[in-house]
Amino acid sequence: xxxxNIDENISIPKYRQIIQSVENGLQEGHxxxxxxxxxxxxxxxxxxxxxxxxxxxxxxxxxxxxxxAVSGKxxxxxxxxxxxxxxxxxxxxxxxxxxxxxxxSFLNAFDSNVQVDIYFHHFNKSVFEKHINDNIGDYxxxxxxxxxxxxxxxxxxSLPKDKVFLLDQTNxxxxxxxxxxxxxEDNVFKGLNTLKPYLAKYDRLVFVNPKSxxxxxxxxxxxxxxxxxxxxxxxxxxxxxxxxxxxxxxxILDDRSLIELIKKIQNENLIVGSEVGIIAYNDSLLKEIVxxxxxxxxxxxxxxxxxxxQMILNEEMVQVENPNEVIIRNSL
Amino acid sequence: xxxxNIDENISIPKYRQIIQSVENGLQEGHxxxxxxxxxxxxxxxxxxxxxxxxxxxxxxxxxxxxxxAVSGKxxxxxxxxxxxxxxxxxxxxxxxxxxxxxxxSFLNAFDSNVQVDIYFHHFNKSVFEKHINDNIGDYxxxxxxxxxxxxxxxxxxSLPKDKVFLLDQTNxxxxxxxxxxxxxEDNVFKGLNTLKPYLAKYDRLVFVNPKSxxxxxxxxxxxxxxxxxxxxxxxxxxxxxxxxxxxxxxxILDDRSLIELIKKIQNENLIVGSEVGIIAYNDSLLKEIVxxxxxxxxxxxxxxxxxxxQMILNEEMVQVENPNEVIIRNSL
DNA sequence: TCTAATTTGTGCGTATGTATG
DNA sequence: GCATACATACGCACAAATTAG
Numbered sequence: 109x110x111x112x113n114i115d116e117n118i119s120i121p122k123y124r125q126i127i128q129s130v131e132n133g134l135q136e137g138h139x140x141x142x143x144x145x146x147x148x149x150x151x152x153x154x155x156x157x158x159x160x161x162x163x164x165x166x167x168x169x170x171x172x173x174x175x176x177a178v179s180g181k182x183x184x185x186x187x188x189x190x191x192x193x194x195x196x197x198x199x200x201x202x203x204x205x206x207x208x209x210x211x212x213s214f215l216n217a218f219d220s221n222v223q224v225d226i227y228f229h230h231f232n233k234s235v236f237e238k239h240i241n242d243n244i245g246d247y248x249x250x251x252x253x254x255x256x257x258x259x260x261x262x263x264x265x266s267l268p269k270d271k272v273f274l275l276d277q278t279n280x281x282x283x284x285x286x287x288x289x290x291x292x293e294d295n296v297f298k299g300l301n302t303l304k305p306y307l308a309k310y311d312r313l314v315f316v317n318p319k320s321x322x323x324x325x326x327x328x329x330x331x332x333x334x335x336x337x338x339x340x341x342x343x344x345x346x347x348x349x350x351x352x353x354x355x356x357x358x359x360i361l362d363d364r365s366l367i368e369l370i371k372k373i374q375n376e377n378l379i380v381g382s383e384v385g386i387i388a389y390n391d392s393l394l395k396e397i398v399x400x401x402x403x404x405x406x407x408x409x410x411x412x413x414x415x416x417x418q419m420i421l422n423e424e425m426v427q428v429e430n431p432n433e434v435i436i437r438n439s440l
Numbered sequence: 441x442x443x444x445n446i447d448e449n450i451s452i453p454k455y456r457q458i459i460q461s462v463e464n465g466l467q468e469g470h471x472x473x474x475x476x477x478x479x480x481x482x483x484x485x486x487x488x489x490x491x492x493x494x495x496x497x498x499x500x501x502x503x504x505x506x507x508x509a510v511s512g513k514x515x516x517x518x519x520x521x522x523x524x525x526x527x528x529x530x531x532x533x534x535x536x537x538x539x540x541x542x543x544x545s546f547l548n549a550f551d552s553n554v555q556v557d558i559y560f561h562h563f564n565k566s567v568f569e570k571h572i573n574d575n576i577g578d579y580x581x582x583x584x585x586x587x588x589x590x591x592x593x594x595x596x597x598s599l600p601k602d603k604v605f606l607l608d609q610t611n612x613x614x615x616x617x618x619x620x621x622x623x624x625e626d627n628v629f630k631g632l633n634t635l636k637p638y639l640a641k642y643d644r645l646v647f648v649n650p651k652s653x654x655x656x657x658x659x660x661x662x663x664x665x666x667x668x669x670x671x672x673x674x675x676x677x678x679x680x681x682x683x684x685x686x687x688x689x690x691x692i693l694d695d696r697s698l699i700e701l702i703k704k705i706q707n708e709n710l711i712v713g714s715e716v717g718i719i720a721y722n723d724s725l726l727k728e729i730v731x732x733x734x735x736x737x738x739x740x741x742x743x744x745x746x747x748x749x750q751m752i753l754n755e756e757m758v759q760v761e762n763p764n765e766v767i768i769r770n771s772l
Numbered sequence: 773t774c775t776a777a778t779t780t781g782t783g784c785g786t787a788t789g790t791a792t793g
Numbered sequence: 794g795c796a797t798a799c800a801t802a803c804g805c806a807c808a809a810a811t812t813a814g
Contacts, residue, residue, distance in 0.1 A: 149780095161801080178810085179810045182811095203544070
C-alpha cells in the first residue's frame with residue numbers, strides 16, 4: 109500500500125482523497141519534510157485518473173504550504189505542520205446538570221482545530237444505534253456513554269476499536285474498549301463505609317432510587333454495604349408516599365428528589381444532620397450550601413472530562429477508573 | 441429493474457414514487473449506507489421527467505437525512521433509517537442548567553419520527569457561522585439562539601426565512617424572524633418594580649454582572665429601574681473583592697456567583713432576608729430551598745420549549761414574548 | 773554536447789452532476 | 794420547463810526544467 113490511496117466508489121471527491129492521503133501520511137509519520145511525493149503521472153496511471161485531478165490536489169497542498177513544487181523534478185514535503193480539523197463524536201445519555209462540568213472540561217482541553225459534536229440517546233436503544241450507524245466513518249474519535257444499554261456492545265463493535273472511548277459507565281462485555289468510567293459498586297460501598305461513623309446515630313438507611321436507568325452498580329454497592337454493616341434499611345422507588353421520620357438517613361440519587369425530600373423534612377419540622385440524615389450521590393453546586401451543606405458520594409466530573417480528553421490526545425487505549433470523592437458536610 | 445421505479449398511471453405523485461423507491465430499496469436491503477444513487481439526469485431521461493421532479497424527491501430525502509448530496513459527484517445514502525420524517529436543527533449558545541428544562545420540554549413535544557440535533561456555538565461567531573453553513577438544506581427547521589452575537593443576522597439570512605425560529609433572545613435587526621424570546625429589559629424593570637416594596641428596608645442595590653455575554657437588556661432594565669426608583673446602587677463585575685454589608689440587596693445572574701455570595705454572607709454572620717437581600721435572575725431547583733428560598737425574576741424555560749415546539753408544529757411565524765415570573769421567597 | 777525520458781506547468785475543450793432562480 | 798452557474802473529472806497539446814545515458 110503506497111502513500112496515496114483512492115477508492116473509486118465512495119462519496120469523497122478523488123482529489124480530496126489524494127489530499128487526505130498526504131495528510132494521513134504526515135500524521136502517521138510515513139511522510140517527513142523533504143520527502144518526494146509520487147509523480148503526477150505515476151499517480152494518474154496507477155489509479156487511472158486525469159492529470160488534472162492530481163494537479164487539483166497537489167495545487168491545494170501547495171497553496172496550503174504543505175508541499176513544494178520543483179519544476180522538472182517533482183513535489184516535495186515542505187512542512188509537516190498541517191492543520192487538520194479533528195472531529196470528535198460525543199454521545200451522551202441525557203442532558204443534565206452533571207454533564208455541564210463534564211462537557212465543558214472536555215471541550216476546554218482541546219484547541220480550536222478540534223470539533224466536538226454532541227448527540228443524546230436518552231437511554232433509547234434505537235436512537236443510540238441510529239446515531240452511531242449514521243456517523244460511522246465521519247469522525248476521528250467516538251466518545252460514548254453506553255449507560256446501561258444491553259445492546260450497546262454489538263452496536264459499538266461496528267466502530268473501529270482504536271477510535272472508541274467509553275465515558276462514565278462500562279461493563280464486562282465492553283472491556284475491549286478504552287474508557288474513563290466510574291466503579292459505581294465500589295464507590296457506593298466504600299463511600300458508605302467511609303461515612304459509617306456518621307451513620308451510628310440513625311437507625312434506618314433509606315435508599316431512594318427513582319429511575320430504572322440508573323447504573324445497577326449503585327444498587328449492588330448499597331446492598332453489599334447494608335449486608336456488611338447490619339444496618340436496618342429499606343429501598344423505595346419514589347418519595348411521594350414517604351414521610352421522613354426521626355432517625356432515618358436517606359441515600360438519594362437525583363436533585364429533584366433531594367429537593368422534595370428537604371421540603372418534606374421541613375414540613376415535619378425535623379432537623380437535617382441530627383434528626384434526619386442525607387447522603388446524596390453526585391456532587392453539584394447546590395449541595396455546597398443547601399441546609400448548610402449536603403454530604404455527597406461523587407465522582408469528579410471535571411476530572412473525568414479532562415482525563416478523557418488527555419486519553420484521546422495521547423491515544424491511550426486503557427481503562428481508567430475516575431477518582432471518587434466523599435465530601436462530608438452538615439447533613440450527617 | 442433498477443432501484444428507482446415509476447408508474448405513470450397510478451395516483452401517487454411521481455416525486456413520491458421516487459422517494460418510495462429509495463425507501464423500499466433500503467427496507468429490502470438493496471441499498472446500503474454509502475451507495476450511490478442514479479444521477480438526477482439519468483432518472484430524468486429514463487422516465488422522461490422534469491429535473492425538478494427528481495430534485496423535489498432527492499431534496500426531501502436529503503432533509504430527512506437519508507441521502508447526502510456531494511457536489512460534482514452525486515447523491516449517496518447517508519442513513520438507512522427511514523423512520524425519520526422531520527429533522528430539526530437546534531443551535532444553543534452554551535450548555536447550562538437552564539437549558540435542561542428548555543431542551544427536554546422542547547423534545548417531549550415531538551413524537552419519535554422527529555429528529556432533533558443539538559449544536560453549541562459558545563458565543564463564538566465563527567463556530568456559529570460554521571454550524572449554520574454546514575447544515576444549510578439538511579433540516580426542515582432551524583431553531584437558533586442568536587444570543588448577543590452581532591453578526592448573527594447576516595449569517596441567519598442565508599437560511600430560508602420561513603424555516604427559522606429564534607430562541608431566548610432576539611433584537612431589532614432580527615425582527616423578520618419568528619421567535620420565542622425574553623424581553624430582558626422589561627422583565628428586569630417590571631420584576632424589580634414588583635419587588636419594590638421589599639426593597640425599602642435595604643439602602644443599596646448591588647448588581648453583580650460577571651459576564652459580558654449576558655444579554656444587555658438586563659443591564660438596561662436594571663439601570664432604568666434604578667433611575668426611576670431613586671435607589672442607591674452599584675454595579676460590580678465579579679464578587680471576589682466584594683464584602684457583603686448589612687443593608688445591601690444583591691441582584692445576581694448566575695448560580696456560581698450566588699453560591700459565592702451566600703458563603704460570604706455566612707462568613708460575615710449576616711442574615712439573608714433581613715440584613716442582606718438577594719434577588720436572582722433565572723429560577724432553578726436550588727433556589728427553591730437554599731437559605732429558605734431565593735427570590736427570583738425568571739422566565740419559564742419549560743413553557744419556552746413547549747411554545748417553540750408548538751410554533752414549529754403549526755408553522756406560526758410570529759414573535760412571542762415568553763412569560764416572565766417573579767417568585768418571592770425568603771431572601772427579601 | 774546532444775538527446776531522450778521524465779516531470780512540472782499551462783491552456784483549452786468536453787462531459788456529468790449539483791445548486792439556484 | 795428552462796437557463797445559468799459552479800464543482801468534479803477526464804483528455805489532449807505544448808512549454809519548460811531536470812536528469813541520465
